[in-house]
Each structure stands twice: as structure tokens, then as C-alpha cells.
Amino acid sequence: MEQPNTTKPSLEQSIQRLEQIVAELERGEQELETALASYEEGITLARSCLGRLKAAELKIEELSEIEDDALQTGGQSDRDS
Secondary structure, eight states, rough: OOOOOOOOOOOOOOOOOHHHHHHHHHHHHHHHHHHHHHHHHHHHHHHHEEEEHHHHHHHHHHHHHHHOOOOOOOOGGGGGO
């Protein structure tokens, strides 16, 4: 029995799908139930993308702080220990 694909789409794939959903909703050709399901999927994707972007921002801030600390201590960072 084949297992379902449970890999999480990349950020880029999620954004692409979100753009597709927006275009479909803007056309206004979907029935109400389909439009609501698409809207729900879009909200889920938007929240996921936002969470991933916030996590990336935090990582960048952490790395910047490590670099700042290294510069202030004469080039020795925690990674050099």
C-alpha cells in the first residue's frame, strides 16, 4: 500500500498555491462551497508562510547577534570554541 505524500511544501510552493487561490477567488466563478474551501486553504497557507518567514527572521537575528558578539570579542565566537 502506497503511503500518502506528507512532505510539507516549500515556502515558494505555498506562495505559488496561495497566489493561485487568490486568482481563482478574484475571478468569482466558484460556487460558494468551493470558494469557502479555497478561502480556508488560503488562510491556512498564509498563516504557514507567515510562521516560516518569522522563523527565518528570528534565525537571521540570532546569527547577526552571534556575528556582532564575535566582532566585539575580537573574532572569537561560540562556534570557534
